[in-house]
Amino acid sequence: MQTRKTTESVHMSVAINDGPPPDSGKILFDREIPSDPALVTPLMIRALECLRDESLVEPVEENKVALCLEEALQNAVQHGNGKDFTKKVHLRIRRREADWDFVVSDEGKGFDPARVKNPLAPERVWGESGRGIFLIMHFMDRAEFWNGGSTVVMTRKR
């Protein structure tokens, strides 16, 4: 049985599921990289080429989608796998009739949603980090965390 832990604040709510995300849709892209931050941009560029080839994203929306993907990949490389080169970060793009998603997984232990703070709180606007998950939740149509937080599924409508 799935359990859900949620933390809520005025502007964001992060829910984490214990199990893996359900299989869904046709896999268009399936790659993994060692946990090196320098490998994130090349992977992003390949993923964007895939979205372009499949006409899944309008050019005007491309940077927003890229931003969400980068935040998820960097979180996985840096926080999930702790930049341990022996651990991999896995990216899939899946397409369904009505939407498509990025599935980003790392080999870490996930995270506690209670530690995700609202970056819009007045005391955090001056922060130099902690905006990634908020941006994902803002620019994607849906973001769900699975495997205790070590997998994020970010969905956009077609």
Add this chain to the structure above:
Amino acid sequence: MDIAKEGILSSRTISDIVVISFNRGSIRDEREILKTLESLGRYIESKNGLKIVLDIGNIQYLSSAGLGHLVGLLKKARARGTTFKLCSLTEGIQELFDVMRLTKIFDIHPGVDQAIASFKEATRPKA
């Protein structure tokens, strides 16, 4: 330190105002943008009481790390009595600033001329 030689930056001085511009800024340039912002941070920390306009009109893409670096620059500038302004944000970058409410802490202008004029307005004696 010569900031004009810091990779993808160019700079010029107009009266006592240092105008720093990015020459490019696509997704492919992001790591270089972050390194350049770190260099700019060292430049800001090396002097007191500067007047800086950072023209980011050529930056098409910024991640949360880039936003964090810019906030760091603003904090360093304030700590040294430097006035730090941003200008020429693209529509996409402006949206990022709006979403993250960074417009509350940054002094942002449509272009370099308006940013420079705002320094002059601040120093003009009131009638």
